[in-house]
Amino acid sequence: MERSPAPLLSVRNLKTYFFADEGLTKAVDGATFDIHPGETLGVVGESGCGKSVTARSILRIVEKPGRIVEGEILLRRTGANGGEVDLVALPADGKEMRSIRGKEIGLVFQEPMTSFSPVHTVGSQIVEAIRLHQRLSKREARERAIDLLKQVGVPKPERRVDEYAFELSGGLRQRAMIAMALSCDPNLLIADEPTTALDVTTQAQILDLLRRLQEERGMAIMLITHNLGVVAEMSDHVVVMYLGRVVEEGPVDAIFHSPAHPYTRALLRSIPSIRSQSRVKLPTIAGSIPHPFNRPPGCPFHPRCPSFIPGTCNQREPGMVEVKDGQRASCFLYNGA
Amino acid sequence: MVVALDRDKLLLDVQGLRKFFPIKRGFLRKTVGHVRAVDDVSFFIRKGETLSLVGESGCGKTTTSRCILRAIDPTAGKILFRTEDGAVVDVASLPKGKLRPLRRQMQMIFQDPYSSLNPRMTLLDIVGEPLLVNGVGSRQERMDRVAELLRLVGLRPEYMRRFPHAFSGGQRQRIGIARALALNPSLVVADEPVSALDVSVQAQILNLLMDLQDRLGLTYLFVAHDLSVVKHISDRVAVMYVGRIVEMAGTESLFAAPLHPYTEALLSAVPKPDPRLRSRRIVLEGDVADPANPPPGCYFNPRCRYALDLCKVDTPQLLELRPGHFVACHRAGELSLSGVEVDRPSV
Numbered sequence: 001m002e003r004s005p006a007p008l009l010s011v012r013n014l015k016t017y018f019f020a021d022e023g024l025t026k027a028v029d030g031a032t033f034d035i036h037p038g039e040t041l042g043v044v045g046e047s048g049c050g051k052s053v054t055a056r057s058i059l060r061i062v063e064k065p066g067r068i069v070e071g072e073i074l075l076r077r078t079g080a081n082g083g084e085v086d087l088v089a090l091p092a093d094g095k096e097m098r099s100i101r102g103k104e105i106g107l108v109f110q111e112p113m114t115s116f117s118p119v120h121t122v123g124s125q126i127v128e129a130i131r132l133h134q135r136l137s138k139r140e141a142r143e144r145a146i147d148l149l150k151q152v153g154v155p156k157p158e159r160r161v162d163e164y165a166f167e168l169s170g171g172l173r174q175r176a177m178i179a180m181a182l183s184c185d186p187n188l189l190i191a192d193e194p195t196t197a198l199d200v201t202t203q204a205q206i207l208d209l210l211r212r213l214q215e216e217r218g219m220a221i222m223l224i225t226h227n228l229g230v231v232a233e234m235s236d237h238v239v240v241m242y243l244g245r246v247v248e249e250g251p252v253d254a255i256f257h258s259p260a261h262p263y264t265r266a267l268l269r270s271i272p273s274i275r276s277q278s279r280v281k282l283p284t285i286a287g288s289i290p291h292p293f294n295r296p297p298g299c300p301f302h303p304r305c306p307s308f309i310p311g312t313c314n315q316r317e318p319g320m321v322e323v324k325d326g327q328r329a330s331c332f333l334y335n336g337a
Numbered sequence: 338m339v340v341a342l343d344r345d346k347l348l349l350d351v352q353g354l355r356k357f358f359p360i361k362r363g364f365l366r367k368t369v370g371h372v373r374a375v376d377d378v379s380f381f382i383r384k385g386e387t388l389s390l391v392g393e394s395g396c397g398k399t400t401t402s403r404c405i406l407r408a409i410d411p412t413a414g415k416i417l418f419r420t421e422d423g424a425v426v427d428v429a430s431l432p433k434g435k436l437r438p439l440r441r442q443m444q445m446i447f448q449d450p451y452s453s454l455n456p457r458m459t460l461l462d463i464v465g466e467p468l469l470v471n472g473v474g475s476r477q478e479r480m481d482r483v484a485e486l487l488r489l490v491g492l493r494p495e496y497m498r499r500f501p502h503a504f505s506g507g508q509r510q511r512i513g514i515a516r517a518l519a520l521n522p523s524l525v526v527a528d529e530p531v532s533a534l535d536v537s538v539q540a541q542i543l544n545l546l547m548d549l550q551d552r553l554g555l556t557y558l559f560v561a562h563d564l565s566v567v568k569h570i571s572d573r574v575a576v577m578y579v580g581r582i583v584e585m586a587g588t589e590s591l592f593a594a595p596l597h598p599y600t601e602a603l604l605s606a607v608p609k610p611d612p613r614l615r616s617r618r619i620v621l622e623g624d625v626a627d628p629a630n631p632p633p634g635c636y637f638n639p640r641c642r643y644a645l646d647l648c649k650v651d652t653p654q655l656l657e658l659r660p661g662h663f664v665a666c667h668r669a670g671e672l673s674l675s676g677v678e679v680d681r682p683s684v
Contacts, residue, residue, distance in 0.1 A: 046535040169624050170394075199393035199562065201621045204606035208620050226536055229565075229608030233615055252612040270540040272565040274607050275680045278588040281547065282540035282569065288505040289535060 006076060007034035008188060008220050009058070014071035014088075016050075016057045025292045027053040027066065029244035032320065035188065040214065040221040042235030042252065044228060048289055050244040051224045055190045058222075059101050060092040077104065078187070103133040106181030108174070110193035115177060116165035123149075123161030126180045133184045148179040152209060171202035175209065182213065189214075192224045207234060228271055232256055237326075240264050243290065243300035246320070250327030260329040263301045299331070307333055347419065348524060348556045349382040349405070354414035354429070356400050360629060372629045374400040375411070376580035379655070382524075384419075387550065387557040389567040389588075391603075392577035393625055398560045401577070402526045404429070405558065406443055407436055418443070421523065441471060444522040448529035450509030454501040460487065460512055461497040467519040486515040490545060507538035511545065518549070528560040543569055564607050568592055573661075576600050579626045579636040582655055586662040593676045596664040598641050601674040635667065643668055 011033050018025040028050040035041045043051045056062045058073055073087040077100075090097045101107075109115040117125060126145040130136060136144065142161070149157035152175040165173055174194060181189055191210065195203040207230065214221055223234055231238055231252070238255040240248040240263065248261040259265045269283045287304045290296055296303050302313035309332055318330045318337040331337055355378075357371040375397040382388045390398040404411040407428055416428040421442060428439065444467075447453035454463055464483045468474060474482065484494035490511040501509055510530060517525055527546070531539040547570065549555060561567050567574055568588060575585040576599065584597040595601045605619045621640045626632055632639055638648040647667050655665040666672075 046537055171624060199625075200564070200606045201393060201602060202624075203608075204618050204620050207608070208618070227608065228536070228610040232610045232612045233608045235612075256610065256612050267537055268610065271536055271610060272539065272543065272563075272569040273610055273680070274565040274568055274592070274604070274677050275609060275611075276569070277679055278568050278571065278592075279547065280569070281544050284540045284544060285537040288507050288538055291505075 006036075007074075008037045008076055009035040009222075010072070010074040011054070011058070012072040012074065014054065014057055014073065015069045016053050016062055016066055017069050018066040020065050023293045026244050026295065027292065028057060030071075031241070031244070031246050033239045033246060033249055035220050035222055036237075037187065037220055038214070038218045039236040040223055040234050042231035042238045043222060043224045043241060044226065044231045044238060045241035046226055046289055048243065048292055049241040051241050052192055054241075055107075055192050055222065055224055058087065058190065059105060059107060060087060060090070060097050061101070075100065075104070099133065102129060102186075103184040104186055104188065106184070106186035106189045108177050108181045108189065108191040108194045110196050113165060113170075113173060113197075116173065118165060121162050121164055122168065122176045123163075126161075126176070126183055129180050130183045144183070145179070148183055149176065152176070152179045152182070152213070153205075154179070170198050171205060174198060174202075174206055178206075178209065178213070182217075185217065186219060188220045188222065190222045190224070193226070194223070195230060196225070196227070203230075210234070228256075228268065240267075243292070243295055245300055245330065247301065247331070248327070248329040250324070254324060254327045258324070258327075260323040260327060260334070261301075261331050262305045262307045262333070264329075266304075266306065307331075346383045347381050347417075348384045349419075349558070350415075350417040351381065351401075351405065352379050352415040352417070354378045354401065354404060354416065355412045356397075356404055356409065357412045370629055373580050373631065374628060375404065376628075378414070378577075378580070378582055380575050380582060380585060382556055382558060384523075384556055385550070385554050386572040387559055387570055389559040389561060389571040389574045390577055391561060391564060391567050391574060393562060393603075395579075395625060395628065396577040397580040397628070398562075398577050399528055402445075402528055402558060402560050406440075406445060406526055407431070418524070441467075441520040442522050443524045443526065444517040444520065446510075446513055446517050446525060446527040446530045449533045450506055450513055451533070453513055454509055456501055459498050459500055460492075463501070463512060464497075464515045464519055467516060471520060473520070482519065483515075486519060489518065489549070490515045505538075506534050507541055510534060510542050514542075514545065514549070518553070518555075521553075522555070524556050524558065526558045526560070529562070530559075531566055532561065532563060539566065546570060564592075564603065576603065579628050579631055581636065581665065582663070583637065583666070584662075584664045585655070586659075586664075589679075590659075590662055591676075593679070595674050595676050596658060596662065596669045596672075597637075597666050598643050598668075598672065598674065599637050601676070602640075604677050605675070607677075635665075643672055 014028050014031045016028040045051045068088050074084050076084050123145050127141040130141040146157045146161050154160050154175050195206050235252045238252050242263050248264045266285045270285055298314040299318050302308050312332050318332050320328045320330045321334045321336040322328050356375040359368040360370045362369045392398050403409045411429050417425050418428050419425050461483050465479045468479045487494045531542050571588045573587050574591045575582045578599050584600045602619045602621050623640050626636050634649045635653050638644040653665045653667045655663050657663050658669050
């Protein structure tokens with residue numbers, strides 16, 4: 001798919017570090033990518049790759065001792081306050097950031113049980129989110145909350161609105177979470193592992209719902225997941241992260257059918273697929289993900305890489321180079337890295 | 338269920354297993370109902386094979402495995418287990434005191450390698466504990482055995498004085514496997530052994546489990562919800578829904594040609610790692626039935642797109658429709674359900 005020319009959100013050389021007593025963790029170390037209006041960007045990686053911290057950086061909700069130390073996050077805004085704004089330059093708890101967070105950028109967390117307050121009804125929490133950004137009376141906001149719950153497929157919404165999160169099943173809870181994230185019609189929805197805690201048939205329901213809502217509203221989705229199946233089914237464009245770096249990005253078909261970075265290639269080969277033969281040994285990636293305190297010098301993947309070039313990969317850091325149309329990788333196998 | 342098989346080859350034969358948990362209410366804790374966690378489950382496992390129990394959360398797969406290990410006492414049913422000396426015992430009815438020698442032969446691998454290892458014990462203590470508890474060998478012999486076990490699971494024996502925190506998730510799961518194998522069990526119950534691991538590490542552990550099975554002749558009861566993982570490791574698969582087995586067959590047969598509508602929906606719901614295969618998935622409406630208050634007839638009927646009036650009143654039995662392929666569905670055989678094709682290995 002052709003990407004529309006002007007990105008909705010541009011992340012440029014983002015670095016978010018955690019300054020803990022035990023040492024410095026470079027959770028995100030120079031991430032660069034764009035999200036275009038109406039598209040689904042899949043951000044994929046294993047634990048510690050920095051995908052969640054990237055999302056938190058965009059929303060400016062990085063917890064201490066974490067801090068954005070470098071980079072830009074440019075959001076193109078529409079309407080009265082149109083134009084481009086650098087989210088990194090805004091105060092994290094200032095008025096403008098608060099009006100963006102939840103209104104222009106919605107967020108869906110992984111664990112809907114812990115992200116809802118257990119002592120307030122689901123409805124009151126959605127009403128709160130609505131009234132924070134829109135001038136509506138309590139009754140109007142409640143009507144809107146019921147309408148939203150209906151749109152995300154919650155049965156009997158006028159009753160569910162007065163229930164607590166623990167009274168809902170996992171799937172319904174995640175639907176309510178999505179309803180809350182959509183309450184102010186965001187242009188961008190960040191979904192951080194939205195289906196990881198769910199069963200596979202419920203996951204299928206939620207993915208279907210996200211796709212339908214995107215068609216109806218034309219919003220962009222940043223879908224963060226470790227599940228390559230979910231990425232393949234949902235994304236237009238994919239960003240692959242490893243230890244705080246974007247190692248490869250490109251259109252979804254290129255990533256899955258002609259991956260360029262050795263990490264992407266190895267990862268795709270090593271996942272058990274429902275379409276492969278049973279009782280067959282899987283090719284594996286040697287070793288495990290290094291602890292973020294002992295990040296290897298040079299390319300972070302070099303100790304596990306089958307194409308490791310001694311003297312190069314362990315000494316210099318590769319830059320991003322275009323491999324094919326719209327597909328870029330950071331690897332010394334490609335000229336210019 | 339009729340099993341037309343050489344019964345000598347069976348290691349485990351579960352017949353009519355039930356486990357009901359009482360629901361207690363009020364001041365007097367009166368029992369007002371039961372959660373039918375496992376409801377008339379029958380299956381067998383041959384020596385040296387891997388049977389997987391799959392299903393969504395709350396379907397009773399973990400409860401079934403816990404009953405087999407007698408970690409909890411079943412409400413009814415038989416769990417026939419063939420011991421090392423060839424005798425067949427009913428684990429379900431054995432008094433607690435007689436379970437000890439049996440426990441050596443059935444071991445468990447846990448899901449979470451972070452919480453299942455005591456952080457204050459060294460690898461030597463963790464892996465050697467089953468030996469110590471069962472009074473196997475002298476201190477030196479135990480150390481030798483631990484070293485051997487660590488080598489077996491791909492860890493360096495020099496690490497045996499270290500604590501679990503020094504190891505990654507995949508390495509910790511190897512430690513858990515070494516502990517499970519310490520007493521040479523014949524049956525290993527693995528409850529979601531790879532679901533807490535990173536994708537790039539899952540393959541290593543799955544390969545290790547298959548390797549160990551070939552080398553030691555182990556029999557696995559594998560409990561998992563990830564159908565891709567299940568397809569990789571299993572010889573046979575049993576699909577559970579609300580405490581019952583709805584379909585059981587050889588892996589290839591079950592994935593390629595499922596006979597139960599629930600299996601079909603489950604297979605189609607798995608996201609395939611290939612954007613060219615974005616298919617029209619079968620999206621099941623509603624939620625899994627409540628095991629405390631299941632619908633009448635087939636438990637799956639409210640969500641089944643093939644359901645007839647008969648399905649709403651009559652509970653289907655698990656029958657052998659094709660050799661080795663069991664299914665509990667009134668319409669089994671007359672429906673043409675779609676399974677999952679197998680990719681040809683890429684060049």
